[in-house]
Amino acid sequence: MFSTETTGLDTEKDVVLSIGAIGIEDGKIIVKDSFDITILQEKFNPEVALKNGILNNSKEKISQEEAISQFVNYLGNATLIGHRVNFDIAMINQALDKLQAGRLKNEALDVEIMYQKWQQLAEDKQFSIDELATTFKISKSDRHTASGDAYITALIFLKLKQRLKL
Known part of the structure; x- marks a missing residue:
C-alpha cells in the first residue's frame, strides 16, 4: 500500500510533499514494514501544508x-496498491524523471477499481477514499497524511480482497 500527499493534482506542475507506505503479507498489515517520509520543499505553502497535515516544523524532512x-x-x-494509484505512480515517476532515474515498473492495483468490480459498477463511477472507508466502517482519523491514507487503503484492500476472493 502506498500514498502520496502532493501540492495539487497536476502531475506536470505539482510536487510530492510526503510518501507513506505499509506492507501486507499473508493477508495481514505489517506495521513494522512501513515507510513514512516528508520531503523538504524549496517553497513552503502553509495552506497546502495544513490541508495535508504537513507543518513546516512537524518532523524531519529530507531532499x-x-x-x-x-x-x-x-x-x-512489490505490487503497488493504492486509491487512484495511477496518480501516485505518475507523481513518483515525475520525480524520478527530474532525477533522470528511470520510472517505476511495478505492477499496480487500485482499490477504487476493485470496489467497482465487486459492486459491478461502471468504471466512470468514482468513490473517494472517505466513501470507501465509510462503506467498510473504517476510521478516517488519520486522513490526509500519506501514511494515514496508506493504512486506510490497506484496510480497504483487505476487505475487498476477502469479498472478491483474491
Missing part, C-alpha cells in the same frame, strides 16, 4: 532525491 531513492529501495518489486 526529494533522497526521499525518492529511499522509497524505490523500500518498494523493490
Whole structure:
C-alpha cells in the first residue's frame, strides 16, 4: 500500500510533499514494514501544508532525491496498491524523471477499481477514499497524511480482497 500527499493534482506542475507506505503479507498489515517520509520543499505553502497535515516544523524532512531513492529501495518489486494509484505512480515517476532515474515498473492495483468490480459498477463511477472507508466502517482519523491514507487503503484492500476472493 502506498500514498502520496502532493501540492495539487497536476502531475506536470505539482510536487510530492510526503510518501507513506505499509506492507501486507499473508493477508495481514505489517506495521513494522512501513515507510513514512516528508520531503523538504524549496517553497513552503502553509495552506497546502495544513490541508495535508504537513507543518513546516512537524518532523524531519529530507531532499526529494533522497526521499525518492529511499522509497524505490523500500518498494523493490512489490505490487503497488493504492486509491487512484495511477496518480501516485505518475507523481513518483515525475520525480524520478527530474532525477533522470528511470520510472517505476511495478505492477499496480487500485482499490477504487476493485470496489467497482465487486459492486459491478461502471468504471466512470468514482468513490473517494472517505466513501470507501465509510462503506467498510473504517476510521478516517488519520486522513490526509500519506501514511494515514496508506493504512486506510490497506484496510480497504483487505476487505475487498476477502469479498472478491483474491
